[in-house]
Amino acid sequence: MFAASEAAAETAAVALKSGWFLENAWIIPIIPAVAFALIIFFGKKLPMKGSELGVLSMLASLVFAAGAGFQWIDRVNGASEEQFIDPVIKTWTWWQSGGFDLTIGQHIDGLSLTVLVVVAFISSLVQIYSLEYLRGDRRYTHFFASLTLFSAGMMNMVIADNMIQLILGWEIMGLCSFMLIGHWWEDGANSRAALKAFFTTRTGDIGLLVGTSILFFSANSWTQEHLGVSGFSIRGLSAWALTGNPGSVAITAGAFALFAACIGKSGQFPLHTWLPDAMAGPTPVSSLLHSSTMVVAGVFLVARLFPVFYEGMNIYGSSMNFITLIGGITIVIAALLAFVQNDIKKVLAYSTVSQLGYMMMGLGAGAWLPAVFHIFTHAFFKACLFLAAGSVSHSGSHHSFDMKKDMGGLRKYMPITFVTWVISTLALCGVFPLSGFFSKDEIIDNVGHAGYDVFMIVGLVGAFMTAAYMTRATYLTFFGEPRGAAAGEHHEEDSHGAHDSHDDHGAHDDHGAHASHGPHESNAFITVPLIILATLAIGAGFLNATPFGEKWENMKKWVEPRPVVVADMDHGSVGEMRGLRTADTMPATTDTVVATEDTIVVMEEGVSGEAKTAPLMAAAAPAESASGEEGHGEEGHGSHSSECGKKTPDAGVCYAPYVKHAPFKWSKAALSMLIVFAGIILSWLVSVQLYTRKAGFFFGLTKRNKLLAAGHAFLVNKYYLDHLYEKIIVRGIAHPIAKGAYWINQNVLDGVVNGAGIGTKGIARWVYRNVDQRVVDGAVNGSGAVARGAGGALRPVQSGKVNQYGALLFAAAAVAGLVLIIINT
């Protein structure tokens, strides 16, 4: 057998390598989940109040995730060029219904590992940063508990083998965001922001529940038959979507419904309104939840179930689809709002919304890899920006986040914070060669290449705006003259505290820790994470530096799933599927290494017996991969079995659709650089006029021009969406509609009941008086008091009311029964 498999390997595919970390990646979310429980129950008794458990669990997760990541790279490198890299899947029965075993488990591939590593990494840094930032906080232990549970939720979502498990992680994140945003819940504004975040995302989650239901029932019989997995399975859904089997209505409806959930979670228009308010949470929370993890959950879901969206939204089918539309709108409207914010964190919040729009737009246009890569790079520089903002407020502006009032000129006092901020800002703007360039520019480029021309322009406009609003924020914070707290002024109470949700100094208990109230650099707990993140903001892009040729495109190699036709159970019953089935019935786990060996045997059978599968495996044509820089675009991928996603594969299943790649051109990159620099320079000049010289053409423009003034007001009021949601929809339901329903309940429905009671009483009296004097003799006398005071337990038995009504009801029932029997005989 061994010889046979070796022979097969030569003709078709090599056995995929695996390793302990890959096989046991399911442990990664369990570590922080256990840590959460320990912190909750024992945290307060520990020397560092439970924070040590949080940090340690994050570091342990990071080690496990990194280990799994390296083993995955090994797996990919060991495989042949054109082989489909099987994800490492393990499942256990979680619940059963209707005779189906429904599973929980892990689905580890390049995408899940990329996000896992990012989450574990950012979580670790954020927790370390929080040790200092939250020092002395009144709910220090709870904060670390929530932060740890949050990471567990995200990691569980990322490794999820099926939709239900994904929903589990998704909702746990929702819960933790509620707890963390509302961390300082004594302030009504904070708890309102927490409620809003949970509630808005939950509104989108209707789509998650509905979409999962639709897809499950549409796919389940196919997936059971061909793959031996349920219609919840990520793998099953991906394969099913690309078979051409799904009815177009079902998959479209499912995709739209799921996307509604992504709109809510990833802060896309029109459900983005919760995200800026969520800045009420402590800054580390903003950094973790609202830049790099929770809000990318929606993007992750689209990337995870990309085949479903690919078919359901008809990606590549036209020059516009729902995802690109929403993404495009989000880029622009959020960037516009970023211009009118005075709160530094809100600028970053809208910037996040806008960047999430890029990711969505990229996915919608089929630029899968650039979008996923943007999740990766964005995580570093946005986390860095948030932490830098936190550093500014912690040590520079006395816990204020108001750029106009309390900042300015801080570059002199906080050099490390300043430099890391500037690096991250440039990365965010997409300046070559910082990391943002390699992901964002690729998104814009690929969107255009896929035929979504309008959206390419939207992307470029967005890049301009990003550069401009970030320059404005940088100028206000670090340049010009120090103002307010940055100038050493001390004000006791923030005037905007009453109206605006924010993470302010009032919430900190421990003021003594900051002896000096003048601006100064933060300590190492804060600056070290900043430096690490800034370094990655510079360097992370080189993991997939498309401009330098294929050798540099490691992410593409490691992460992008290959659109290769793989045999399914109908076509030679692939061993791994068999393994999965056993895993369903037994608590034991599937050993993927063994399973892949099986696969090879099957391949060999395929060669001899079923000629259909063999050519596909052997289709690895080495010729094209050697082509030059131009060639490694679309054509390069053409060497894969590009049937996937285009037409029904007749010899197996695909797990990933064929995606286009735009060939890189320096001319295009130069254009976008030009746009970015134009944005920076223009914004600088305007900022100088507005905030330092307080004169010139732009100063007071909105006061002079009515149209601009109206536009400004429109932006300041956030397009009046919050008014619509809060004042009209929510208040409408919570007040008139709910009250109306309750009025009906009390007066109509209950009125009928009471009326029936009173009516019966009337009839009873009448019966008593006129018909039968013998009924319950003397009962009326005792009917006044039913139950009164102690020891009265047995009195109601003697009270006539119950007997009387009961007798009547039974009499009526007997008559009715008689009638019924007569009618039906």
Next chain:
Amino acid sequence: MDQLRDANWVLSVGTFLPLAGVLVMLFIPKAEEQLNKAVALITALATLAVGVYTLTQFDYDQAGKMQFVAETNWISVIKSTYYIGLDGISLPLYFLSMVITVLVMIYSWNHIPSPGNPKAFLILMLVLQTGMAGTFIAQDLILFFVFFELVLLPMYFMIGVWGGENRQYASLKFFLYTMFGSALMLVAFLALFFKTGAESFAIPYLVENGGAIAKNTQVWIFAGMFIGFAVKVPMFPFHTWLPDAHTQAPTQGSVILAAILLKLGTYGFMRIAIPILPDAAVEWAPWIGLLAVIGIIYGALGCLAQSDMKRLIAFSSVAHMGFVMLGISTLTSFGMNAAVFGMVAHGLITGMLFFVAGSVKERYHTLEIARLSGLLKQVPKLGWILGFCAMASLGLPGLAGFWGEFPAILSAYNPAPGLSEEIFRVYMVIAALGTVFAAAYLLWLYQRTAFGEPNPEFTSHGHSDDHDEIHDVNMFEWIAWTPLLIAIVVFGVMPNLMFKIIDPAVATIVAGIGG
């Protein structure tokens, strides 16, 4: 009937043991409060021990079959037999009733509501326990009816004697409304008896022969049962007794009412109405589904309009039982599994919420939401428990509530053959919308009561005697609550502990509908 085991005494003992305790307590003077409490608690614990023994003896590979079956003559003149048995649907509910009784007893140790008299109070509770357990094991309609009605009286007295200010109205309304439903149900039972040849009241017999009844007749008989069970559930628009009963009932009464009594109705649908009258079930299902989703939204709206915490929780029951009924109305195994899971989950979670409400009332002497705030600050543990229960109640995955809610929504996408997919898919979307409403009323409740600063009214220590110092969760509360809290997490994380038992039993029922 093949008897799976010889140990068929366990169900009878488990059901009637509480009455033995009652017998003992009758001879203990009222003044011996501690002794009365001890006897009652020991009885409940002994009953629970029998329940645990039942769990260990249950053959889980045969969960679809009736086990521990016992059948002897009872009222031979009307061909009714003492016929009991237990399958995978009954078992969780049967056991839950025992657990809840014990926990409520423990809670009662230092929480006997005014006007006192623990002897009478605990005797009623034991009688209630017999009625609840008996309902879940009865396999004969007359026996079922007797147990079903047996539940009514103790609850009536509990509300009427130990209830709140408006207890007389509430208890009478509860009693009459349920009685009204029961009467129609009895009519339906009688009609069923006669239409199947007046041979037997045994449920298996009726399941076999009920399908032969003409469809029109089935629909009418179903109507009678529907009213009976729908009042108990309660389904919209027969729910109006519930908020009053809950609001006025003592904490213990509310807990039992929410945790067990409401399930008698849904259980009746699954055990009796649907299997015996499958054709009628298909006719009725869209209407039941409609009332269920109306209940989900309507109950939520009712919650949003409440200013009283306990009444809000009561209304939330209407919404939650709507999910259960939606699951049942799909007539699929997915739906019914969800329904049974939902029943237990609702029992655990809403039971817990009523416990919390009771403890808040005990400490603050009010449940007015506007007056409560900052629970997390003043009684942090109680505040956390309230938050935990609110999250469980709104169907957070990882906690038990999710597994009753999401599969029910899921099942509505694909109802049983013969039911309109379009209609049920609309129900699905409405039900999914209901989850948002659930989040809204629960989180809003939580925000208003737990967050913020404590109301100064309750923070001033000592200067007036009308408020004792407000203390956090005490030992009796911990003992009574911990099992529920653990169960909510355990069933949330490992739902198959229950689905594994339910699924085969539900499959048996669903197979009957298909045939």
